[in-house]
Amino acid sequence: MTSSLSITSPEAPRRSWLSWRVALPYGFVTAVVAYAAVAGGYPATVVSFALIYAVFVIGLNLFMGFANQVSFGQNAFAAIGGYTSAVLTATYGWEPLPAMAAGMLGAVAAACAIGYPTLRLKGHYLAMGTLAIGLIVYEITVEWQSVTQGYMGLSGIPPLGIGGYEITSDRGQLLMLAAVVAGATFLSARLRGSRIGRALSAVAGSEEAARALGIPVARYKLLAFLLSAALASLSGSLFVHVVGFVSPEVFGLHMVILTFTMLYVGGIGTIAGPVVGALIISLLPETFRGFKDYQDLAYGAALIVMLIYAPKGLSSLFSIRRRP
């Protein structure tokens, strides 16, 4: 065996252009946010919504990308976060921040209660089980009229702020959301490179091999599910405070489809993928607005082209790992 040959990182000469390639998705995101911040108005609103979705998709990526599980029901946790925020602030006069925290706690508690039995299901069964969770929470938001006001929705939700200072301008909200997304992306990168991130990758790669190495697979799946629920809840709360209004449709099945598209187009399992996907999918319809009646057609065609030429997502084109 040639065991003692010295290895002074054979990739060293490539490193400079690799880091350039790795930085590209972040450069794209920064450029889009900067443009929206300068332009303000409508572009700022579109990008703000994209960033709210990005928070959700970063969470979805922890569960579906890092741990390789499937959930069609994360919108349930966004609904729990969003409605908790809305009810506590609009109806009971709480400050937004403690209301958001309460929403996250509620969502994580619900995820714990739901995840414990459902995470024993595999593949299609887990997918069906989680789909049911999303539908159940949707029905609750529709039917529990005394609290949620059903389809009417709740309005008069205050914007985010601390003490007397509230973030009300388009640009202010955009920058606040950009900071939240940057923080969540940074933390998910840290998680990925840690002992816990490796354990999740092990669960994703082979549950049997992970268990043979002493990794309690069920506990790590649950952890990923809870973290994912916490970010979904945060995203739901951010939505209601930015928009000032919430109704059941906000967290319906449409959200599931949209966020799945964002995750796959951006690159499932990558760090930058969720943000890139959220921005691209939010901007595409705007880009094709000039096509008028053919807007949806152009949007669909663009999706197909992306999935053909970047089946692992746009970010994967720039990652070191995915290319052998």
Add this chain to the structure above:
Amino acid sequence: MNRLVLQNVTRRFGGLVAVDDMSFSVPEAGVTAVIGPNGAGKTTLFSLISGFLPPSSGRILFDGADITGLAPEKVAGRGLVRTFQLVKLFEDLTTLENVKVGRHLHTRSGLLAALARTPAARREEREVEARALELLTFVGLKLKADTPASGLSYGQQRLLEMARALAAEPRLVLLDEPAAGLNGEESAALSRIIRRIAETGTTVLLIEHDMTLVMNTADRVVVVDFGRKIAEGTPGEVRVDPAVIAAYLGSAETAPIARKDARHG
């Protein structure tokens, strides 16, 4: 002192008895091999020992403690780690990262330590990296450290799986057909590696079809056929055992019939 003791272990799948009243001991020192024809129940036996299947009856003792029916991760936590007949690597991870996963049981950084990247977590991470590189050097894969595991040759993947198992510092490592798919040269290198693992104090129990490897590597051999132990002893002893010769060579007329009877009996 015995590392592992099997007492009358039986495993049935419906009417089929895959492992039938098996008893044997694996001493602490050296390499023990389980051999037997295809379908003899060797892999089922490994699954029973490592906790992936509960036995229908019987007891399994590891370092004197009863581990019968413990979950695989609990068994691993006690220092008994297995590899798989069909290599199960974490393909999205690099070679080095695969070995790092093997350090899971010997590290403890939690969620907050990971997110805050505390000094303790960073120190632990450096130790993990150093140990993983050491093990890659040991199996001769150091140059492949940054290659995705899916980019390794089959023989290299087998070596990586062994390095990953060793990262867990097992007291007993179960190797399920480590030489399957290796060429003669790779197999000889593997034999040296297995001997060195045993020399460092880790007990090795392996299943193998490659007789050259078994004869050159094992100190003791347990021969199984139709789920039963038919012989045990040194490689030299079992090679001349009439029951072993019959099981392996058989006679063209009786062997298939005997097998059919056993399945239905």
